[in-house]
Amino acid sequence: MSAVIENHHDEHDHGPAKGLTRWLFTTNHKDIGTLYLWFSFAMFLIGGAMAMVIRAELFQPGMQIVEPEFYNQMITLHGLIMIFGGVMPAFVGLANWLVPMMIGAPDMALPRMNNLSFWILPFAFFILLSSLFMEGGAPNFGWTFYAPLSTTYAPPSVTFFIFSVHIMGASSIMGAINVVVTIMNMRAPGVTLMKMPLFVWSWLITAYLLIAVMPVLAGAVTMMLMDIHFGTSFFNAAGGGDPVLFQHIFWFFGHPEVYIMILPAFGIVSHIIETFSRKQLFGYSSMVWAMLSIAILSFVVWAHHMFTVGLPLAAEIFFMWATMLIAVPTGVKVFNWVATMFRGSLTFETPMLFAVAFVVLFTIGGLSGLMLAIVPADFQYHDTYFVVAHFHYVLVPGAIFSIMAAVYYWIPKWSGNMYDERLGKLHFWLSFIGVNVTFFPQHFIGLAGMPRRYPDYSLVFADWNMVSSVGAFLFGFSQLLFLFIVIKTVMGGKKATDRVWEGAKGLEWTVASPAPYHTFSSPPKID
């Protein structure tokens, strides 16, 4: 391992290699960050295209465009691709770009593993997407792949799905190990744990969550594989297994997973709000403790996804209260963001618009989450569009808005060019309107009883579904504008200053724009 670091010293003055091999063999954290970000953008567009198919089918009641079987494949792949291909790699990409620069390290701790953890991802998604062209079609059992739907009744392509989940898991685990080793051991002298930027803190906690739960997911899909091919009966009642056990194992992974997808967003938003409020962030240490408590609580709330499986009353009450308890640290964070903005000299550049929208819309998603946590009410809401509205509110204007905010905020540092502020604002408003028009009506049709995961619905839900589809097309197509803005910025534009933003704090703003290929080869001096 030490050889790797020495090599870096040798290459100190060299720029990147030329051509395609630069990207194939790169061990540079900035290159790998860029690869992750472009990959997740591609997956975001593919998963988004699937969402367009779903909303086109749901534009009117009755079967219009696709077969029900294909519809099921679309909802399954949309979920899997957006979670494992869109949000997670985007956060890993941001971590690669930013964590070393924020803590004053020359690179990630394990550069070659970094390369490996990225380059296995395209194969995982190639395998997953290729199942669309297989006999029996792609996986059609929903992204939660509950057994026995995903074992006894699954299409033959389920084996490819399992293999691709294994690869995605391996990639995430390697990425997470890299982040932890980097943060724990490569901070510049003077960067103590409680002086770390919040994005670094959020990723440290996220990485521990990943290491804890991705192996459990790998275990769950391995059990499926054994049930399907090797005659075991983990989830098959005929052989003494239990399908409910699958849900316990899955959500033991799944609930920490939802915080994996939101904690880095908390970090990003904290930086952006601090910068554009031109104030010190309110309550730094309470932010850290809030993230830690959310992470710990995430391990004891999994059964709130399964209130209707027939849990005993004591368990329902425990999981209800434990879930509601998470609202406390989350409330602390929202309070701190608002308190940071309070009496700040605010300006609303595009990253700030996305960050403020994040705070408002994520809170809406959090509140519908509290409604779902109430056991007696959940029996009504379970598996309706209310749940769909809830988790899209925390994931789209939550996780994805934070990623977009991060791109607008740091792209001047990455590319050396300012993005087009007018287009950025246009993108924000189109996205903001689109996302609300799409998902807010889904609260109504959910409360009225429309079940999720069906390609057809009762006539009484027709109006709001049409509104929702119109919003989805607006949101979907405005992301092409985002793609255009990013390409335009990378190609050229107004040169960015080193500090870029007036109120920006942190080591990444002390290096040149664009950030040189190698930064902090010798550790920076921290006062």
Add this chain to the structure above:
Amino acid sequence: MKKEAKKTLIRLIVAVPLMFAFGFALVPLYDVFCEITGINGKVFQSEHSEDLITDDGRKIALQFISTNNENMPWTFKPSEQVMKIETGKYYGATFYVKNTTNKKMTAQAVPSVAPSNAAAHLKKLECFCFEQQELLPGEEALLPVRLLVSNELPSNIKNIILSYTIFDITDYNDEVLAHNQMEIE
């Protein structure tokens, strides 16, 4: 690489297989947890006990439900839908099965009790669900279950549902089913 970094790395790498194993450990843990708390509605075989027999039992209704798992063509139904019973007394009931196919088949019934907090108070001396049933083409049988509901049953429970789902296990080998052997408590 620095020594401390190597230490962090090794710890994290060790954590991964441990968590993978933990995922598998959840399987027996789940079974043990369900057995201790009785929350899965699973009932295990118990031995005859004079202590459980009382004369001052309460009247409750015991309802039987039979379900065929998918692709299970047998006829399977309780001889009586509902039995009026008293707690603290042994009763016998039967289920009727018939192999409606023209081939020899093996079946396994899996029980469940609702409400789940009644499961711990349901004592089964004998149940066809503790063993497998093998029937020749067209063969029929009456499957027995012998049980007692303990007097300690929570007083708010006036109706217990005992349901069985019958599975076709003809194609499963014995090794797989060994997992399913219910042991005497």
